[in-house]
Every structure is written in structure tokens, then in C-alpha cells.
Amino acid sequence: MIKVGIVGATGYTGVELLRLLALRDDVRIDVVTSRELEGTSVADLFPNLRGYLDIRFTVPDDDALAACDVVFYATPHTVAMKSAASLMARGVRIIDLSADFRLKDRELWEKWYKEEHESPELIEKAVYGLPEVNRAAIRDAQLIAVPGCYPTAVQLGLIPLLEKGLVDPAHLIADAKSGVSGAGRGAKVGSLLCEASESMSAYGVAGHRHLPEISQGLRNAAGTDVNLTFIPHLTPMIRGIHATLYARPTSDVTAQQLQSLFEDRYRDEPFVDVMPAGSHPATRNVKGSNRCQIAVHYLADSDTIVVLSVIDNLVKGASGQAVQNMNIMFGLSERSGLDTLSLLL
Amino acid sequence: MIKVGIVGATGYTGVELLRLLALRDDVRIDVVTSRELEGTSVADLFPNLRGYLDIRFTVPDDDALAACDVVFYATPHTVAMKSAASLMARGVRIIDLSADFRLKDRELWEKWYKEEHESPELIEKAVYGLPEVNRAAIRDAQLIAVPGCYPTAVQLGLIPLLEKGLVDPAHLIADAKSGVSGAGRGAKVGSLLCEASESMSAYGVAGHRHLPEISQGLRNAAGTDVNLTFIPHLTPMIRGIHATLYARPTSDVTAQQLQSLFEDRYRDEPFVDVMPAGSHPATRNVKGSNRCQIAVHYLADSDTIVVLSVIDNLVKGASGQAVQNMNIMFGLSERSGLDTLSLLL
């Protein structure tokens, strides 16, 4: 029985962790923290949990958390970097869903997050929790930096091409569309139904914090510098990321070669589904599931490779991937608790 | 008083034409045709028109239509090419919202639409009704081919760059997102609320009929061949197109230069609104209005120009643009009946 603590479980990645863990036989949720909701029953805030989870929010407390085998941080950035170290010193394993330990370059982190990093010594220790790339390292990690939602969708779509050196790393484009849950449960005008439904817009064109994270991963895959244009868009739906990825081949390719490349790369991956040639994955195919569905197209007329990559931003893009990391860390089947079917509709 | 006929007014562009024309003092809707709904009151089908339009659907009849000053075709392709010629012979002016006369290259049209063109002699006569490019020719035209929705959003976003030769015409990308009304009022499973809401997907990656139309317009603007990758996406909203356009500068540019270029190009255009530098137009800004809002960004890190262009696909992308053409053809103020504010929400 794995004893779990969740710091900051009042947001969307928090409730999603609870949904994925509450029914498991091999996991026990011992601590769920929230400063502002101390004493409130978790199921009062999230009524889908009524009858399935009988626990109250408590103020974060090191002793309670230290008694856990693993602590998830479902918090805004800067929380984990301030408090994970002391828990780690007491032997707790940490799975951080925030951005605190995703970038290996501390200065880059500080530039984009406009804060001084308070646990620089942990940056190197942290394992970037993208199982399709780092499975072995995840197994033994004490600290996991769970990838961001956009970075997951974009990296899974581009790394097969970059690993093989098939595309020009200097001209990559990721046009990404996200559901509104990516903006979190914070009460912001821009996330109101009346503002965000029945509309589509780009945002952060001048620079989005996920750009350096994606670039780091792509660089690792390519073994060389990459130049990525990344444009995120707010899309009028709750869940889902659709990444449309454009790359230029460096030599002659065929659609069939690309299809085989992707199928081979992900053949043994439990949560990456390469669709048949010619497919158009829809985000609803993976709504509520931990899957990434990918289709690869080659447009001969414009000599352009187009990869379509969809995930549920709250599952494979956050809490599901966090649980997948936990499964690997604790030697469980990687599919445990994640072998669920999308609602589709 | 301009006497108007509308062929095929049971679809979304049809009801939108009715909305834009029904309250005008200088226009009288005399004929509204539908084979299947003959005899039905138009306001019974579209209850927003109750009390404002007292007319019934009639079977298309050449004599009745020939008595009109102008006839709009709000029909699927192939209808106009079969029947417009006889009306034109009787002096009627035609505004065709379908694709029948958009492509100047008859063979290209036949390849993409998989039909023989039945009025090839009219192809040359037809004026492509994008006022921002063809205003003078529209004035005297007897036959207008109203641009498609994607082509309007994409061309308005790229032509300022191409006209000046500022970008590489061999590497253009248009990642376009459309609301579901673009698929029309036909009863298709893919357009059902349960299929199309809460999901995002690309479609037609292998080739969309709007691609040759867009390429034709871009080529005219560039004065040279262009190579465009065009990927349309189905977006869970009713109205709106958001085109995200990627181009590579051919020489050094600055954001300020680009901003000035767009402002200069569209300064006198009543329906193109160049937003301030750094803006992110949202489709809801133009919902129900005939405006195109555009923002241009220069990303220095990746040396890429990103243009964001939004329209309401049923207005500037179809019926509003058709009315704008009519206004020009009949010497009216171009803004007549179109000077409306978006609902925003």
C-alpha cells in the first residue's frame, strides 16, 4: 500500500489526481493539503468523490507529509522548490506537477519564471518525467518533474523525427490548441465561460513558459540546437490539447517511412497510440484517458511533415502522467489505474 | 430599391444573408427559393425573422429571379454554374457565394471539385469578390465569386507581406481553425453537438478545396508562385475563423515595420481592423460583424512572422462579404447594412 500525500489539491490537477487514485487498491491517500480549505471535506469541494474518498483538507505539515511514501505537488510554481527538499531529506519521493524542476538550466528558469530558484541543488537531481524518454531514470528517481501539458504533446509528436535527424531542427513550428482547464481553477475573467466559450484566440505569442521546456526536450532528442516557433491558442472546450506540428524533411521521405518510424518508436509504449496513416486524431478520443494519439502526414506538394498529436491536458498532460511516473517509481505495472477508456462524448 | 433574389436560402449563409438584408430600407427581398420547402414561410424556418420578413420559399423560377436586380446563390457548388448564365443573359447581376467561379483555372477547378464545369465561359467574366483586392473590378462586375471563408482570413493576413515581397513565398503555413457553421446546415454526424463540441481536430490534411483558391490569391499578390501548407481544424464553437499564419522574412524586418505595413495597407478599408502591436485578436471580437481583425507579430528568436487573422466565417467569410460586394456593385456606401457591432459575448 503506497501512502500518498497531495499538496495543493484544490486545483484541476489536484482533483484529477484524486480521481485517478481514489479507487486504487494499492494506494492510500493519507494527506490532502490546502491552507484555505483546512477542515473541509474533499468530497464537499468535489462532489464526484462523495462516498469514494473520506478525507479532509489539512494545512501542509511536514510530519504528516513525511509519513507518506510519495508526495505530489499539484501547486503553482515556487511551492515545491521551497518545501520539497526537507521532505526528500526524510526519504519521501516527490512528484512535482509544477514547473519548478523542469528546466535544467537554472538561469533560464529564473529568466522565464522571474524568481530566484530556491533549491538549485535539486535541479540536477530531478528527473524529467516523460516515460517515453526517461523511463529508466524515473524508476530510481527521488524527485520527478512532471512535464507540462504542451511540452508533452509537442515532444511526443516531434522526437521520433528529431532522434533520427529526419527534419530540419532550425525550422520547427508547433501550433498548439488547449482547452481552458489548462488555465487552472483560478478565478480569472479570461477563463469565464462568457469570455472563453464561442471564441478562439492565440495568446502568449511573444513567449510562453513552455517554450524553453519544449526546446530543452527537443534538443535532447536531436542532439543539437533547435529553433521552435510555439504558438498556443485558447480553445473553447474544457479538456484537451491538439498540437499541429510542422517540420521540413532534410532528405527524401515517404509517408510510409514516417508511419513506420512512429510505429516503431512507440510500439511498446502503453500510452502512445500511433494512428493509421491518413488519420486525424480528435482530442475527444483521449478525454479522461492517459493516451497520446498521434498521426503523421507527409505533404508532398509543400514537402512538409505535419504531425497531429492530441492528449488530455489534465491526464497525460499532468496528473495521469504523474501517476504513470509513480507506477514506474514503485515497480508497479505502468498501466495501473490508468487503463481507462476515454468518454469520447 | 434593390430587388433581391436568394437561391438556396435554407442554409447558414442563406439565413445570414436574410439577417443582413431584411431590415434595410434600400433593399427588398423578392424571391427566396428552396425546392424542398416550397410554400413554407421563411420565418417559420428561421424564427429570428418573425415579424421582419413576410415571404415564403418558392421553387427556383427563372422569370421570378430575372425580375430581380441581383441574385445571390447561397447554394452548394455546381448550382450556380448551371443556372447563372441564363439569368445573366437577362441582365441580372449575380453574387455567387459558392465555389463555382472562384478558380480561374478551369482544370484546377475540375480536379478539386470532381465535376465538369458547365459554364466555363463565365469563369473569366467572374470577379473574385475580395474588395480589399478587387474593389474597382467589383464595381462593374455582373458576376461575383464571393471568396471562401478560409481564403478570406488567410489572404487578408498574408497579402500585405506578399505584395511587398517581404516573405519567402515558398514556405508559407496557414494553420486555420473554424467554427462548426463552416460545415453548413446539412445533417452530418460529424457536425452534431455531441461529436463536435468538447473536441478539436484537424481535417483535410491531405488536401482541402480552399487550398487552390488561397494559393491563387496569394500568387496574385506575390506576383510569383507560392507554396502554402494549409491545415484546417474543426473548433468547438458556432462561428469564427482564426487563421494563424507563419512566414519567413526574406530580409531583416522589425515588428514596427510590419505593424506600419499592415496599418498602411488597410488604412482605408472599412472592414479590416489592424490591431495594435502585441495584440491577440479573438474570434468573438468579430462575431456577427463583417470585420477582419488582424495582428502581426515578429518573433526575433526564430526569425518568424506570425499573423493572426480572425473573421466571422458566415459574415466576412460569406454573407457579409457578399453584401459588401452588392453595396459596391450598386454604388452604395460600402458599409450599408454592415456597420454593426459584434455581440462580443
Add this chain to the structure above:
Amino acid sequence: MIKVGIVGATGYTGVELLRLLALRDDVRIDVVTSRELEGTSVADLFPNLRGYLDIRFTVPDDDALAACDVVFYATPHTVAMKSAASLMARGVRIIDLSADFRLKDRELWEKWYKEEHESPELIEKAVYGLPEVNRAAIRDAQLIAVPGCYPTAVQLGLIPLLEKGLVDPAHLIADAKSGVSGAGRGAKVGSLLCEASESMSAYGVAGHRHLPEISQGLRNAAGTDVNLTFIPHLTPMIRGIHATLYARPTSDVTAQQLQSLFEDRYRDEPFVDVMPAGSHPATRNVKGSNRCQIAVHYLADSDTIVVLSVIDNLVKGASGQAVQNMNIMFGLSERSGLDTLSLLL
């Protein structure tokens, strides 16, 4: 030229007032106030107004407002009751979209709004701005209390029955469904797209502030006490109220009698549309328009009258009705600026 001031124009009823007034030839918007956005261009906040309204938010200032012919309060309750009196003393006419002057019973107001009323002397002076009931009094009023959204939909649906004494006033039920814009532009978790879309729920079952307002209006129509059960529901859409009203006839009725009753009652009303017998009005029929569409049904099996009444909560339920009042007060055509067609889709 009517000089207009708007206090508190940053919310949804504010931007809707601006949409309805900005293009009018006979109205000039002179003052638009907002404490927090002082100096900001109104069109920067609401980009649908770009190019149509060139004015900045100013801090509320009595002298500036006193120079207006009419001042709209698009504010939360308690603002108007604190500041309208001094403007009225200087001759300004006031149209208050908030609840401050809707209830004639001061104690009842204080009970439901949990505040002391600061302008009790104005309560009697205020005219309840439901033109279908109070047109004559509106003409000469200096202070209008614009009805709430639910009260408009429910009263228009029930008063024909109550005025004629046809239904049992002791057993009225109003099951009302509202789009999320009714909750305003405030950043509340419950109004987030992720919370409010793809879900339906009742709220305020124990008591909603619109109940006493509706009851007051129904009592006036009936000439006797009424007993109303009013249950509002949050509905996953932006705009619209659908009121489903249940009443028991006090004597034998037929569907035809009811149909005639409603048609006669509203024959001359420019903004109430009684639909044919058997109809089911949809809120989209009136989206963006000032119309109320009503259908009346008689269910013989259960001897129950069911009235379906739909409005756009932001137009006939707020800002459109406010403008309708202004038109009446200033001797303009009641339809001025309001004769618009719903978008339908």
C-alpha cells in the same frame, strides 16, 4: 442629440449598453465611468467597439454626469441608491439597471439585500421599467428601475393570465434557466468555463432575490396575493433565459382561448412576439435582440397551462430594456436602435 452617461460600464450589461448605443445618430455617449480602469480606452477592454467608440473610462464625477441628459447605472446594487439622488436634483434622468429601486416595499428590499436603503424617498418616485405594463408612467419618469432578467421573462409570461384571473394565483411555478452571463463579468470560480459548461444545476432554491420582485409584479397584475415557487438554473450557454411557467386554470379553458388572450394582450407590443399555438421558442431565436418570444400551451390531461417565455437576459432582460425605457422617456420611437435581428446561430 441625447447625452448619455454610463456608470459602471465594465460589466456585461455595460458593454451591452455600449453596443446598443454606440452606433445611434441620436445619442452621444459622453461619460463612461470605472474607478479601476480610469484612463483606459473603452475599446481596449471591449475590442468589438474598436473604431466605433472613442472614449476612455473616467472616475465617476458628478459634474460630468450632471451634464448628461440621462445616466444609466450598470452597477451592482447599492451604487445607484447612494448617488442617483444628487444627479436627479440637477435634473438628470436616471435609468438604473440594478435592483436598488425595483421593490416598492423598503423593508422587503432591506431583508433580501441585507443593506439599509439609503434613498428611501426615491423608492416611490421610481417607475418600474416594464414597458408592457408601465409605458405611460415611464414616459414622464425621472427614475427608472429596469426589471431584472428573470422577472422580465416570468412576468411577461404570466401577467396575461393573472390580469384576467384565469389561473390560481396560489399555485404558480416558474422553472427558469439562465445563461452564465447572468452571473456577470466578475471572476468567480462557479462561472468559469470549466465549471459551468457541460453541466446544469439549480441554485438559490432556498430563495433568490428576484423572487420578491417577480411576486410584486404578479400581485399587481392579479390584484391579489400570489404564491410563486421560483427555481433558477444555471445553463451552459452565454446568453438567454428560458422560463417554463406552470399554472392551474380556475375554470374551463381551451388552448385557443389562451392563444387569443396572449395575442390580444401583446398585439401592439413591439418587443413581445406571441408564437403560433404549439410552438417551442428557443433562446437562440432572441440572442442579441430585445424580443421576448412566448408560447402558451394547455395540457388537458393534467389541466395545466404551460407558458414558455424566452429572452436574451442581457438585452430584454437588462440593457435593451433600459434603452427601450430611454426611447420612451425621450419621446423617440420605442424601436430606435433596438430593431435588430437575432443572430440565431
Add this chain to the structure above:
Amino acid sequence: MIKVGIVGATGYTGVELLRLLALRDDVRIDVVTSRELEGTSVADLFPNLRGYLDIRFTVPDDDALAACDVVFYATPHTVAMKSAASLMARGVRIIDLSADFRLKDRELWEKWYKEEHESPELIEKAVYGLPEVNRAAIRDAQLIAVPGCYPTAVQLGLIPLLEKGLVDPAHLIADAKSGVSGAGRGAKVGSLLCEASESMSAYGVAGHRHLPEISQGLRNAAGTDVNLTFIPHLTPMIRGIHATLYARPTSDVTAQQLQSLFEDRYRDEPFVDVMPAGSHPATRNVKGSNRCQIAVHYLADSDTIVVLSVIDNLVKGASGQAVQNMNIMFGLSERSGLDTLSLLL
């Protein structure tokens, strides 16, 4: 291992059955029929099933279906009544999600469904599959008539009151709101996203086929005739039914008594969750789950009981309830495969 056949699995209740059954260890899906999609892989039609279900649609074939332990009919009405008898004669157990065997009164069925009933001899044999009422009979049934979606939500909300004789059976009102999936996967204009989103309307006011089914169930609970006014509404969301139920108490009651009544009635029910006093259940609480959440309110001012009852129309209102019946019939834990948490968002 229970061998399962599904007739007509191309609709929404069909794909929902597949979602609920595909991952079970104790169930094997042997036959999935569709005349028009013969030979197509089920996972090609429903891509959420890719990798989880490897089976193709076949033409309905008695021998193949007769080899199953249980056959689900996820078909429009009249299919089951034509073909179930021959399967039953060969020992197969039938769970019919359609309306064919729901009404015990054959004439009433023929009146509402406008068809002659072709298996009248099975009507009496059929057990109405509402486990909260008929659990014992379900256990031994060979033929289950799964309740309709509205009937499930309404009956679970009203039967505790009627069983105890606490409310006037002559004056019951059910104002019910359904997501669009209730209209099925058929390509109908009214179910298009552009028609059904951003709008709310009642339908079937003159009479809906679920009315006699609900009345039958309520009459059984009350032990006397009931008179119900039932008004369904189309709501702009995919899943969910929200029933708002109005009843008049026959004697003095308190909110506390009502709360206890409901809690007692459903204490041992695995899929009915009585919420705390004062609650407002939202349909999203049960999205994707087999739960019915209920809150009961007493409005002293109008002496009216208001019950709020929410379900997922495709789960507890159709396929989930069908599986619950199967679990009971085969002596499995009633929760098998249904103990899932709602997505909430």
C-alpha cells in the same frame, strides 16, 4: 466469463456499453452488430476503443447471438420486439435498452409508439430494470426493459415521496433538462452543434413518449393514479439530465423529515447518492458515472417540495443501468465495472 452480444452498437448507448464492458475481466464481447457497418472495426468508428477492443461489426445473426449468455439491444424501438423472442427461446437473456417492453399496457404502448406490438406475449415477462425498485425480479429475469433516461431521473426523485403517500399524486410536475446525446447519434438538423449549442428550448410539450413510462412507475410507487405534467428541455451540453420535480405535501412536513426519508430509502443503494440538505447537484458531478445524485428541498413559503435529481443520461439513464441489471442477473457484485468516478470537468 459472460459472453455478450450487442445489437446495434453504432449509437451512443452502444458505444457507452462498449466503454463500460471492454475492460472487464469477467465479460467477453463476442458479437457487435450493425447492418450498415458490417466488416468495419469497432475501434475505427470509436477511436477511444483502439487497442482495447479488437472486434468487427457483423450483420445480426441469430446463431451468433444465440451463443451469447446475454444480448443487449441498443437499438431504436421495434427492433427488440421483432427479434428477441427467438433468442429467448434458445435460452439467451435479453437486456433491451429500447422502449419495446417498458410499458405493461400494450394498448398504451401502441398508442404512443404508433406501431402494433409484435411480441405482446413478452410484455408481461419483461422486468422493468430499475434496480432500486425491482432488484429481486431482475435477478431471475430473462428479459429486462431498461428504463428510459428521463424516467430514471424522475422516478428516483419522486418514488420516496409517493411510496409514503406524502405528496398529492394529482399535482406532480417534472421539469426536465437533457443534454443533446439523448437525441442519439442520428444526423438530425436539430442536434447539430450550430442549432443546439448556445440555446435552450422545451420540446414535446404536447406529449413525450417517456410520460406514460414515468406515470406507470409513479403509479406503482403511489399505489394510486397519478397526474404528472412532464416538460422536457433540450440543453446545450452533451451528457446529463437534471430533473426539477415539484410536489405538494399532503400534510405538514419538515425539511428534516424529507431528508431522512430520502436517506433511508436509498441508504443501501450503490448508485443513488442523497446529498446533504440544501444541496444543488450538478449534472457534471455524475458525468460518465452510474450515479444518481438527489437533493430534496422544502419551500415553506409556498408549501412545495422541490426534488433535484441528476444522472448521466447515457450511463444511469441507459447503458450503465443496463450493465447494473446484467450484474444483478448474473449474480455479480452490482458495482462491477461501474465503480467509476465522474470526470467532474
